[in-house]
Amino acid sequence: MRDLTLNTSAQMQKRHRKETRFKWYGRIAILLSLAFLVFMFAAILLRGMSAFQQTKIGLDISFNEQVIDPAGTRDPGDMARANYKPLISAGLAEVFPEVTERREKNQLYKLISNGGMFELGQMVVENPELIGTKQTIWLSASSEADLFMKGKIDAKVEEELRRFKDRDIAWFNTLKDQGKIKKKFNTTFFKSGDSREPEMAGILGAAFGSFFSLLVCFVISFPLGILTAVYLEEFAKKNRITDLIEVNINNLAAVPSIVFGLLGLSIFLNFFNLPRSTPLVGGIVLALMTLPTIIIASRSILRSVPQNIRDAALGLGASKTQTTFHHVVPLAMPGMLTGTILGMARALGETAPLLMIGMVAFIVDIPKGITDVATSLPVQIFLWADSPEKGFVERTSAAIIVLLVFLVLMNLFAVYLRRRMERRW
Amino acid sequence: MEKQIETAKPVKPAIMTAKNVDVFYGKNQAIDNVTLDIPENQITALIGPSGCGKSTFLRCFNRMNDTIDICKVSGDIRFAGQDIYDPKVDVVALRARIGMVFQKANPFPKSIYDNVAYGPRIHDLAESKDELTEIVIKSLKRAGLYDEVADRLDDSGTSLSGGQQQRLCIARAIAVDPQIILMDEPCSALDPIATAIIEELMESMKERYTIVIVTHSMAQAARVSQKTGFFHLGKLIEHGDTDKIFTNPDNELTQNYISGRIG
Numbered sequence: 153m154r155d156l157t158l159n160t161s162a163q164m165q166k167r168h169r170k171e172t173r174f175k176w177y178g179r180i181a182i183l184l185s186l187a188f189l190v191f192m193f194a195a196i197l198l199r200g201m202s203a204f205q206q207t208k209i210g211l212d213i214s215f216n217e218q219v220i221d222p223a224g225t226r227d228p229g230d231m232a233r234a235n236y237k238p239l240i241s242a243g244l245a246e247v248f249p250e251v252t253e254r255r256e257k258n259q260l261y262k263l264i265s266n267g268g269m270f271e272l273g274q275m276v277v278e279n280p281e282l283i284g285t286k287q288t289i290w291l292s293a294s295s296e297a298d299l300f301m302k303g304k305i306d307a308k309v310e311e312e313l314r315r316f317k318d319r320d321i322a323w324f325n326t327l328k329d330q331g332k333i334k335k336k337f338n339t340t341f342f343k344s345g346d347s348r349e350p351e352m353a354g355i356l357g358a359a360f361g362s363f364f365s366l367l368v369c370f371v372i373s374f375p376l377g378i379l380t381a382v383y384l385e386e387f388a389k390k391n392r393i394t395d396l397i398e399v400n401i402n403n404l405a406a407v408p409s410i411v412f413g414l415l416g417l418s419i420f421l422n423f424f425n426l427p428r429s430t431p432l433v434g435g436i437v438l439a440l441m442t443l444p445t446i447i448i449a450s451r452s453i454l455r456s457v458p459q460n461i462r463d464a465a466l467g468l469g470a471s472k473t474q475t476t477f478h479h480v481v482p483l484a485m486p487g488m489l490t491g492t493i494l495g496m497a498r499a500l501g502e503t504a505p506l507l508m509i510g511m512v513a514f515i516v517d518i519p520k521g522i523t524d525v526a527t528s529l530p531v532q533i534f535l536w537a538d539s540p541e542k543g544f545v546e547r548t549s550a551a552i553i554v555l556l557v558f559l560v561l562m563n564l565f566a567v568y569l570r571r572r573m574e575r576r577w
Numbered sequence: 578m579e580k581q582i583e584t585a586k587p588v589k590p591a592i593m594t595a596k597n598v599d600v601f602y603g604k605n606q607a608i609d610n611v612t613l614d615i616p617e618n619q620i621t622a623l624i625g626p627s628g629c630g631k632s633t634f635l636r637c638f639n640r641m642n643d644t645i646d647i648c649k650v651s652g653d654i655r656f657a658g659q660d661i662y663d664p665k666v667d668v669v670a671l672r673a674r675i676g677m678v679f680q681k682a683n684p685f686p687k688s689i690y691d692n693v694a695y696g697p698r699i700h701d702l703a704e705s706k707d708e709l710t711e712i713v714i715k716s717l718k719r720a721g722l723y724d725e726v727a728d729r730l731d732d733s734g735t736s737l738s739g740g741q742q743q744r745l746c747i748a749r750a751i752a753v754d755p756q757i758i759l760m761d762e763p764c765s766a767l768d769p770i771a772t773a774i775i776e777e778l779m780e781s782m783k784e785r786y787t788i789v790i791v792t793h794s795m796a797q798a799a800r801v802s803q804k805t806g807f808f809h810l811g812k813l814i815e816h817g818d819t820d821k822i823f824t825n826p827d828n829e830l831t832q833n834y835i836s837g838r839i840g
Contacts (some may be wrong), residue, residue, distance in 0.1 A: 389646060458683075460679060460681055460683035461683060461685065461686075462644070463641065463644075463677075463679055463683065464679065464683040464684075464685060464746070464749075465685075466641065466644060466672065467639065467672060467677035467679070467750070468672065468673075468676070468695060468696040468699070468749065468750070468753060469668075469669045469670070469671075469672035469673035469696065469699065469700060469753060470669075470695075470699050471669055474699055478695075478699075479685060483686065
């Protein structure tokens with residue numbers, strides 16, 4: 153009698169168990185990696201979000217012409233260079249008339265950021281009518297005051313161990329009780345370059361440095377990479393030389409990026425004497441690093457274009473070049489662009505090679521072109537993370553958030569391009 | 578001997594001749610000493626079991642084998658008296674005279690119009706836009722596709738059905754106005770109705786074009802062709818009038834194949 157039952161046998165049960173077990177391994181793996189990701193983002197966001205706000209202190213400043221522009225020329229250069237410190241001191245003295253001793257006055261002045269003078273200077277240059285009037289001006293608080301406002305300085309810690317003393321706290325609370333302290337969106341962070349003072353430091357300089365570097369990187373690596381891939385895949389005969397080139401390209405893709413930095417240092421800086429610390433050299437080095445990635449990605453995309461499209465064009469009498477550029481390359485373009493953008497995203501996050509060519513300097517000015525000295529976002533993060541000032545801790549995380557936002561945007565753009573341009577064949 | 582000449586149909590001149598053709602893929606010989614004439618304005622069918630080399634032989638006629646690095650062709654293949662493997666011959670010109678339709682319909686992922694217009698464009702066959710449109714419409718009509726797509730020439734060629742796509746490929750080949758059209762199993766992926774439409778189309782096309790068709794369907798060869806060549810293991814076993822091959826073949830292998838004993 154043959155067995156015709158449809159029930160699970162012991163052997164089948166074993167197979168089912170194996171399947172279930174395997175599914176769970178997969179799920180656990182995904183959960184673990186998701187957990188790491190969430191942990192990372194949460195840590196960065198928690199630390200960095202506070203940097204997007206800056207504590208401001210409101211003072212009644214009388215814009216004394218004798219101090220700002222004694223000659224009365226209204227020359228913007230003179231007005232910006234004037235010493236605004238006495239104006240701020242006067243504003244503070246109005247709130248704290250009891251502080252008269254010189255050392256105490258200096259201590260009190262430290263509640264306001266060193267950049268406060270420049271903020272006032274900027275205001276006067278932009279609006280000279282302020283001279284002679286008295287206004288309530290919101291000046292950036294110093295980093296210590298800012299941290300205290302954000303609850304990052306614990307008043308219970310022994311006074312010796314903190315830079316924000318009990319007296320500072322008392323003054324700060326007085327100001328706060330008078331409504332002269334508030335938190336505002338930190339525009340400085342997005343509008344200025346690096347600074348020694350955390351409250352004056354911004355990422356715009358680094359962002360421009362990264363932008364110019366990537367621009368140079370794209371202009372060099374995209375055409376070179378695409379042309380190399382197209383030639384190797386569509387035109388070159390398969391022989392030992394092309395094999396050798398292929399092996400070497402694959403090897404280059406695995407070379408540690410700092411090696412490319414050394415190459416840039418010895419060739420572009422020392423041999424060709426290109427300007428040090430500039431996005432020009434940074435971009436060239438990043439392009440060298442990105443090229444293998446672009447070539448490998450583009451070649452695999454070209455290989456996936458079906459042969460029958462080439463046959464169709466060749467059969468009609470199209471030349472090899474026409475076949476390639478009328479049909480194969482347009483079909484492969486979305487994939488090649490995706491590969492390029494992913495390569496560029498990697499270049500955006502690259503630090504090591506830029507350290508070697510001097511893009512690690514302390515640069516306050518915002519670069520205006522590819523030959524201006526500059527730094528880049530990841531290097532800025534590295535510099536701030538290395539800084540002893542406590543105020544840079546949150547700014548480091550904030551810069552990481554900005555960098556991550558750029559990376560995510562670039563990847564989304566790659567996905568968009570792929571969806572948009574993808575065609576069926 | 579004399580009797581045979583009497584019964585033979587009027588002989589058409591050969592537009593394409595192949596003499597002692599050998600094809601090697603590396604060390605493998607795919608075609609072994611094949612000699613065959615292709616008469617003008619007739620349909621010549623190449624039949625034989627899979628892997629017998631009939632497609633390889635077909636691809637020698639427009640030098641499509643050039644695209645395969647390891648493929649070596651020797652022998653003498655002439656089109657209108659010229660050796661097509663002569664270094665002076667321009668492959669682009671050759672392929673403009675000898676069009677090809679492939680086994681799997683391969684329209685470009687472009688509009689129907691652009692598919693047909695591509696050949697005339699690269700060969701500069703039209704002097705104006707109107708002339709180009711005229712060529713496109715004429716070609717689509719000759720391929721029997723125009724009525725079905727007249728109102729959607731801007732649609733993608735890949736949106737058509739399989740049979741329509743294959744006719745689009747035929748229209749695309751016709752648009753360059755070739756002398757010969759090579760067809761490599763054009764109906765193998767189509768249903769019987771689409772196949773019948775294409776077979777009818779071939780019948781009407783032979784007035785203007787010479788057609789060489791590779792097919793694994795003996796019925797199709799018998800229906801559409803005037804001449805048939807039977808290939809087996811890279812050799813041309815027998816060739817001649819289709820009527821004779823299918824009713825009274827000389828060779829035992831041919832007999833076995835057409836009666837279904839090998840295949």
